[in-house]
Amino acid sequence: MILSNNLKHSIFAFIATFTGISGIYIFLIADFLAIVHILLNVVAFSILIIIGAIITNKVSDFKIPEPVKQKYLYAGFSLLFFILLLILIFITPWKTGKSELTNYTIKAIGESIITSYLMPLEIVSIFLLSALVGTAYLIRKR
């Protein structure tokens, strides 16, 4: 996805990657999140990207320019950061405990969203409204 020079391939790789990630969620007993993830990121986001790609490129030509020249430098940089994260992951005493999560989390999530996380939900609704207004404003014909 990152390295391909063809936007089409990149998008397909992206969809594949994100489907894989939703698989990981299922492994982590987060079935609800997996569904949401497929709905939002795999379907909706890909559609957005595809629309963007179609508008901004001539349909036949999905070639995208070569990466910037210092790509090895940046690769080294990322690698360094990766090693740092690796050390961090294995050195840190993460908090562990026995999980009480059952196989179906939908009900629990729903309950806590309308009790302890009610306020964030409201704020997110305002947030989504503003995103809607903003997108509408930006896309509107001048």
Add this chain to the structure above:
Amino acid sequence: MNSLYTYLLVSAILFCLGLYGVTIRRNALLILMSIELILSSANINLIAFSRFGALSLDGQIFALFAMVITLAQAAVGIAIILNVYNTFRTINIDKLDISRNK
């Protein structure tokens, strides 16, 4: 295999790949996708910690909100990118230049 460290490792790989993509790519859409990758790595982290570490659903809920917010931002982002495309006829962010003609 099915331990916390595996998932953290996967998420770290995704994070660094995303970072690498952001730094080397010049196509706006690809940058957006790379950033999305970083965000899902954070989500994996959250859910994995929620599964193995903490005894609560907090992490999952955080991840849920994060997904929704990210998607909304991506929508705004695409709108901005389309606007840029309308003005400059390119979405290569290195080629954006005030003096460039339409």
Add this chain to the structure above:
Amino acid sequence: MNEHLLSMNIFIPLLGIIAITSASKKREDIVKIIAAITTGLQMWIALQIFFNFDRTKSGIQFVEHYSWIKTFSIDYFLGIDGLSFPLVLLTALILFISVFSSWKLKKGVKGYFILFLLLDMGLMGVFTSIDLFLFLIFFGLTLFPTYLLIGIWGNSQSENTAIKYALFSVFSYVLILLGILVLYFKSDPNTFNILELIPNVNSSHSFQITTFLILFIGFAALIPIFPFHTWLISVLTKAPTAVSIIVVSILIKIGTYGLIRICFPILPSASIGFALPLSIIAIINIIYGALCALGQNDLKKIVGYFSISQMGFILLGFASLIGGVSEKTDAAITGISGSLFHMFNHGTVAALLLLLTGVIYNRTSKKDISKVGGLSSKMPVFSGITALALFAGFGLPGLSTFISEIFCIIGSFQIPGIQVLSIISITGIILNAAYFFRCFQLILYSKENPKYTELQDIKGNELFMVIPFVLIIVLLGIYPNLIFNIMTQSVEKLVEIVTVGVSIIN
């Protein structure tokens, strides 16, 4: 009445500013009159203080002490003693005269006088505040008005000069701020009050040296000491006359005043240790200034280099402070009183010279004195005054500068360590004499320039500005005790403080 003289002195300009702001734009003469009244009132207050000053007391007088910011123990604390009062007197006099020297100003009169009075306020505050924070505030208040006065009302190339001045002064300002903060936090309990700082900074020798260096570099950029001197010369040549008078007579004295007010009493050990380098710097300043002046034809530049050279003498006098610890207390007192007196005298002489330069420039519009031609036959009164000013410049016996200069040299001569340097400094006097005789010859007795057939002699406003200085120079030459007996007690106490301070640390 007497209790609030100092506050009145500081805040009268504020009233003046308000009055000027409300004055109508068309009546520029009213603005000038308001400024004159304001500074006149200050002059009157300064004289009141002069007559009521208790010459037998060594401590500060006319004290005003109110708590201001409790959490930081910052006080509104004003007071004067023998070290600062001569400078207050000088400031009042110079500002009063400067108003008249800018009487013919046409452009932006209102703004000019507002800034002028702001500067006035800052200067008065600097010399009367005992609290160091107050000192900083007033000192900061002087920077911006000066910058604008030089930049806007100077001649065509004054903008860069203004920036140069501003950079040097901000540099010194920030360093002084740093030094004062260091002192504040080193004292126990923390205080900005100089009187309490003196016994309270319990410190090691190395700490004193560091802090002294910070403060010294800060003040040195103001004095200005040799590598920093460039701004003074360009300010003198580019700024309007009134402003250059204020700068050369008062503003640069903040540097020397700061040394004697803050550095010496609070950091005695470092001051003593620093006496030798200080005198070397002084000699460099004396010789360098005099040599540069010798090659100049622009009278304003000559005054600038002359000032640099004279600052050297003042520093030389300061260096004799070391006498206090080597059982030559008299020498120390002589040197420091000489320096203080010289600060006053240099102010008057430099102001007089700059005013006379203005007179020449008004008549001939030439800066180069070698092209003006002899003026003695056409302008007899002017020539007399010029001659007097030039003689005062190199310290002719019988004039005020002679006494102060000799005191500086005698003071340092008695100290074994810096004896040699004090002998070298006599070369400075000779060089001074050389270039002033050269000026004397060029301005008064060179071949007459045929272009200037009709030259009016000095009179009216110009004469009125010049006379006070002439009188002071002559009077103090004959009867120096007028100023000396103000200073003596305070200087003795300063030397004592330094001696005691050093003995505690050892």
Add this chain to the structure above:
Amino acid sequence: MDNILSIKYFLPEISLIVTSLLILPLSLIFKTNVRKITIPFLTFGFILSSTFLIMNWDLSGHGLFLNLIAHDRFSQLFKLCLLIFTFFLFLISLNSSELKNISSKEYHFFIFISLLGSFLLVSSNNLLMIYISIETLSIACLILVGYLKTNKSSNIAAVKNLFSSLLSSAILIYGLSLVYGLTGTLNLHEIGHSLSNSSINNFSITVIILIILFGFGYKLTIVPFHIWSTDVYKGATTPITAFLTTVPKVAGFAILIRVLATTFSNANFTLVKYFHLSEIITVLAAATMTLGNLLAINQKNIKGILAYSSIAHSGFILMGLAIFGQEGISASIFYLIMYSIAFIGVFTVVINSNTEFQLANLKNHNRLNFQSSFSTIIISIFLISLTGLPPTAGFVGKFYLFAALIKGETKFYWLVIIGIINCIIMFFYHARIIHSMLLHKNEKHIKNRYDKVSNVILILLVIPTILFGIYWTPLFDFIKQSLHFFMP
């Protein structure tokens, strides 16, 4: 406090939400003279919100909505500041020529949304709330930056802002997820509790804080991210630049202070275990102010100078955080508030003058004389305050910062020296603006069209700038007292 009881304390935010939601339908209904209806309505919204804020002024802390949000002195202080700043910026932007010919209803809507976001941000007491409110703030900023859809520089700024803010929020959420993994909770106070009880090594905590700091870095324009922010500041339209350099920055610093103070330190504001952090912040502060200043010298027009100057000021504010004592933090907050006041003041003058002034090349000895001496004096006062010379509040801010540094340990002395050098550089380029306004002798004058409102605003901003330069004890005490964070 549970959800229902909390609503009483949440009224300022609710009034903001309601006002912002009513703007859009209102401006559709009154299509003919929108400005006459909406502007009084919005003003009413601001006033309503501030009334609720003051009515609920409460010195003891509460945790609202099951401790998701803290209602304490700290958040109230910042809310009040943010409300006033935004109100002023809103009034100023009405006069801007750049925003005159385009639809204004969305603009007002997003000003309110971003104010809501920053309100929530300064009071967040939970990692989730921090994330949501930062996103609310930044989505509003995203759209505001790209508000002129046809303007090229505005578009470039928008796309740069898009990527940098998305990336920084992605990094931030990664960092937050690590904190969650470390402690197993999202509540800031519980995180602090669990961190101080556990034996987590220095390395992990330092790396995690660094990741979070990088997440905040874009909002605060800390050094590696300054490149992005300046492009955005220079490209966006001037009223929005004025907004970006003040409101998100104030909110960002507020939440940074809250996070550092409640999670990574004990009650006495010392980073007991994590001593590396202080040094890292020190280095960042030094780098930020030095780079910002050095780049500011090379700027040609006033907007560029202000953009980089804002970065340099961030460095100064960080300097106070590095000490991490009560003195340091309160000095930082004081500085932050004074900086914002002066910045809004300068921008008021800039917005009200024509584009010749905004784009004039100061390096070519351009002439910028104002027609009225009023604006010259006013802008000079603000610039002096930014430079930090007495008797202005900027001096007191810098004074407190240096005082706190010198009072701290000896390891900060090098920072003091760098700070001093930076003061001088800062003076240099601020003086250049004054220089070209006052010292160039010319006949041509710059016009500015003041209405009564901007005059009033300017005077309202000058008063604290001077007043707090002379007597600042009440404000400073207030700031010091506000540092009692809400602890359940």
